[in-house]
Amino acid sequence: MNFKTINQRFSYPGGNTYLCKFRDELKRLFEGETVLRAGADHLVVISLNLTVEDIVNRVKELNLVMGHFEGGLRNQIKAGIYIADGTPQKPIVMMDRASLACREVHGIFNREYAVFDEELNKKHEQQQYVLEHFEEAFEKGYFKVFYQPVVRALTGKVCGYEALARWIDPVRGIIPPFIFIEIFEKFHLIHRLDALIIEQACKDIRDDMDSGYAYEPVSVNLSRLDFELSDIKKIVDDAVAKYNIPKKYLNLEVTESAFSSQNTNLAETIKAFRADGYEVWLDDFGSGFSSFGNLQSYDFDLLKIDMSFLRTFDTNPKSKLIIASIVDMAKKLGIHTLAEGVETKEQYEYLKMIGCEIIQGYYFGKPMPVEEYQNNREKYCRYEVSEPSELKEYYDTIGTVNLLDNRPLIINRNTIVNFMPTALFELIDGKFQFIYTNKAFSDFMASIGARTHEQIINEFIDKFPEERAMLRQAMLDTEEQKIPIDCAMTIYSCKLIVAVKFLNRTGSRTSFVLTCRNLSKIKKPKYGHL
Incomplete structure (x- = not known):
């Protein structure tokens, strides 16, 4: 991992010394097996006798030994393992599959190895299909917008929707977003997809406004690359103007990972969005990036609490405390809160009790295409199940009350006060x-x-x-x-x-x-x- 840091720290001769040490330790640990260099900092072991467990134990020992190289430089080594199935195969194919498994754990600190299996092979085939057919998908309109409702916790009424991208392929069916979004980001195509989703969301909002049925704000996701590869502010403004929708009906979700980059345009664009009347939401709060630094450096209208906390809601008591602490902190900062991934009544009741304002998850509804909502307007689009637009600000104000504070009558923002002597x-x-x-x-x-x-x-x-x-x-x-x-x-x-x-x-x-x-x-x- 990050071999270039070794060259930067010890120069290229030092890097060569490291590789020689790496080679020698591999030969020692895999004595009797074939050890090869594939190129750069990639080495290959071909074994006829070892089990996966044997290999894993040697990889862990290799990491331990190399971790003490040159006074304690820690540079984690990753391994991909491919088990030949007995059929004739070219060595390059076997090496590629081991390398593919290795890439699965690249950048994941607590995983040292991965084994190539049928699931990984299927994922790789899907990725190849995406790369070969993405242009066709754009041209022929295979990308669809699915909408998942978000619900006001106090009233149980729908107060908005999240627009989610789905690839409906005539051959493969629904291609999961985690497959194509990762590839689109890697190959700098994501801004084209996000522009398409923004355009379609604005069109659907206008259709709802013209229909006479209830309509709600829609949130769209923005990637960090949107701020680097396009003028995302102009894209949003143009779509809003084209369909003549109020800016308050389009909320912009920026994922936490966006703030790990050094993009100076990000902060300026977020300020410009908020100054123009858009709401900017911080998505996946608490998912592993520098959450609190982002709250210190940027202004947001809403925090979306990452669903990972609710996955352990029933098994880990800390999850409830962490969620409550996030809600309490957000109230003190004057930021609204939304919890995603809600699947049970118990989760909903707890979130309502601690004052989390908005809820999203399968408990209230799965993502659906707009046609399904339109075909069931009497069920999904009635005013009885939707929050009237004139009540949004009303309930947002109620949401500022901190139910976790010992003095809820006093709204404290950006202050820490203990009123109890x-x-x-x-x-x-x-x-x-x-x-x-x-x-x-x-x-x-x-x-x-x-x-x-x-x-x-x-x-x-x-x-x-x-x-x-x-x-x-x-x-x-x-x-x-x-x-x-x-x-x-x-x-x-x-x-x-x-x-x-x-x-x-x-x-x-x-x-x-x-x-x-x-x-x-x-x-x-x-x-x-x-």
Whole structure:
């Protein structure tokens, strides 16, 4: 992997030394087998005796040994394995198949090898078919737009669609997007496909607007190469103008992988889109790229939470916590949220509970061609199942409420605030001392008449012996029971609820966390009982 970094670091003579070391280790590990150099940094082993397990163990040892080359330079070695089936085959064909398997794990850090099998062979044949027939597919209109509904979590009504590309081939049937999109990106054809999808999506929106039926915004996917190989802003603007649709009905999804490139035009184009009234969504959030750096550097209207978190929803409790943390963070940044890959009622109910605004997945509907929607307008396009356009902003505003915050009445954006008066304190040899208090705690103590931490400690000891004893007992109870303990007490004529929780003990040093509420400040409402 990245052999050029070895040449850059150690010069070409150093690179040659590395290859010689590589060769020697291969000959040692595969003693008795044939070892060849295919060219550049590719070497070949032909074995008549080893099993796949034997080969894999030697590849792992090879990586371990070469990882310590020249003071610890880590340059992972990948292997592709082809098992001959006994039929006469040319050596070049066998080598190509092993090389094809090797390319399957290229760039995947946690995989060192792949074995050529029938599934991989089928995938390779599909890729070859795509390369040979892509021009025909463009010319004859084999590419179709399928639409998958997105649903407002609070209401259960359809509030938009995602436009997805499908290749309907007369010979192969439906060619999966993960096959042709990868190839289109590799051979710099993806911008042609995306332009086609944008054009068709705008046309379909106009058809819906003219039909008298309900219509919703549509989101389209943009590749990083769209920003490099074309004037994507002009393509979008021209399509919107051609079909005379409001810009708010075309949302632009930019996948996280786009931001891993060094394309300086990307940031400027995104700003231009948003300035012109388009919504820009960050797709596949959390899928493995520098998500938080992107949030820091760019402005987005919506985060699409990657479906990988929902795949482990039922088996990994961390998934729920991560999703909730993403929603909480997005609310604080003033960004809307959409979760994709929703397949069960339990997932939907959880996402609704934590305040995720929009849901997408097979639980609500699979991607379908526009004809299927048109042929079943009474089912899919009725106003009863669709969100009226005039309510979008209304529900978007409701979506800004952070249901995970302890103060949901206050909309905080770009700020971190803890409104709960909180203090960390220790008992050291029976002596009480604060080690941290937040501003809310200091304000709280000032509101009941205490000005400094020292005054709190001294006056609490001198003036309130009953309350002190109560707090001491609570500290003993929470340490024993390992749960928070509440105390109701009166200090400076204020009725307080003080909650304390044991954290840890080492020797004569014990730590606790404490929170306070002043019940005296809660006034009775002027109106009567409801």
